[in-house]
Amino acid sequence: MEHLLHIFDWFLYILLSINVAYLLVYSLASLRRGKPLASVPARACKRFAVLIAAYREDAVILSTVHACLAQDYPDDKYDVTVISDHMRPETNAALSSLPIKLLQVDFEKSTNTKSLKAALEYLDKAAYDVALIIDADNIIAPSYLSEVNDAFAVPGVRVVQTHRVAKNLNTDMAYLDAVSEEINNSIFRSGHANLGMSAALIGSGMAFDYPLFYDAMMSNTSVGGFDRVLEMKLLYEGVHFHYLPDTFVKDEKIQQANNFYQQRRRWLSAQYYSFFEFAGRLLPAIRDGKWDFCDKLYQQISFSRVLLLGFVFIISLAHSLCASPSACKWWGIFILLLSALALAIPRKYWKWRLLKAVCWVPYSFLLMLLNLFRLKEANKRFIHTVHGVDGY
Structure with a gap:
């Protein structure tokens, strides 16, 4: 038994350890400042279709649309489409x-x-070059x-992911969510891009190149996390995803633990769903x-960072309490x-608030652990995250 x-x-x-090594390699790679994708402004203005899916988003949709309409871009070169x-x-x-x-x-x-998909059927496919x-x-x-x-003027660019940052830091949970987002940006986007790999999409x-997006989406039947299935399809087709670290989009961060639980449940479900759908390839x-595809497939089956932190810490502590000689190796990978x-984590987040936010990690681990037992039903219905922050 002991053996x-x-x-x-x-x-x-x-x-x-494989999970930890993967994160460490790309985290180190993110420390190097990469070259900008576009070095000169584009000569021509491509036609953009800005697509905004809005399910019960009455509290936030108008401010989002006004921001989209306030672009220093020719009005006749982009349309904002809201799917209400x-x-x-x-x-x-x-x-209206x-x-x-x-x-x-x-x-x-x-x-x-x-x-x-309804928006793509509604719009004229030939009228646009880029879907945003x-x-x-x-x-x-x-x-x-x-x-x-400017990025799409670079030859060969068909997909770009911009830098999503926090719109709000009004609660400790929101601060933790913002830090988590930036860790993702560093490891799965900057780190990957710096090593010549595709950056991860974020939803x-x-x-996207409009015809490319149209063809990929019209065959997409996912319930939650459409971007997971979308990126797996495109990566298998050999499409490379570029990252724009200096082009920002502000995104509302989770403010309460209940919303965190629901959102992460949807994300975990989409993660494992996409793995089993594409594992055969x-x-x-x-x-x-197709190394980008293989890398992304590994991401789908690997542990989330919160679960990884919790599992490694619990195992390390258990070995120490039992005075096991294996404790040192476990504490080593935990460090x-x-x-x-x-x-x-970007330098701007290294404040005393970070310490307060980190206190939520154990509770977040418990919520994620519970989510592992509720993934099946999560992929059968759409789990909506309620939005709305004072001042936006």
Whole structure:
């Protein structure tokens, strides 16, 4: 029995060490400042379709639309399309008074996938060069479209992900969520881009070659996390994703623990759903050298950072309490994990508030652990995150 426990301990150690090493490598890679994608302004203005799927987003949609309309980009070169799903009549009336395209839908079972597909069917496919996906709570600067247009002027660029940052830091949970977002940006976007890999998509603030997006979305049937399935499809087709670290989109951060639980449940479900849907393509991808796809597939099956932190800490503590000689090796990878995450946090977040926010990590771990047992039902219905922050 003791021999079996020893083997199991080493199995867990190797499994979790791979997760930690992966994060550490890309975290270190993110420390180097990469070259800008576009070095000169674009000569021509591409035609943009700005798509905003809005399900019960009455509290935030108008400020988002106004930000999109305030671009220093030719008015005749972009259209803002809002897909209004279950929003109040007065909100739709206010939107109708603005120079946008308003598509009102009323799905029995609403999803972002259905809304975006409805918009693509509604719009003229030949009228646009680029599809830009913006969440209903996002805020973009006036130069945003121009910066994305510059990127698409670079030969070979078909997909870009912009830098999503926190719109609000009004609670400790929001601060923790903002830090988590920036860790993702460092490891899965800057770090990957600096090593020549594709940056991860994030669901909003992402732009696509319009025909490419149209073809990929019209065959997308995911309930939650449409971006997970979308990026797996495109990566398998050999499309490279670029990252624009200096082009920002403000995104509302989770303010309460209950919303964190619901949002992460949706994310975990989408993560594992996309893995099992595309796992069968791993061997052909390895054979054909589709390393971006293989890397993304690994991300889908790997532990989330909160779960990884919790599991490694609990195992390390258990070994110490039992006076096990294996404790040192476990505390070693725990320190490496902490180092990987610390290196990925931007300097501006290193404040006393960070310490307060970190106090929420154990509770977040428990919520994520509970989510592991509720993933199946999460992929059967759309889990909506309620938005709305005072002052926006």
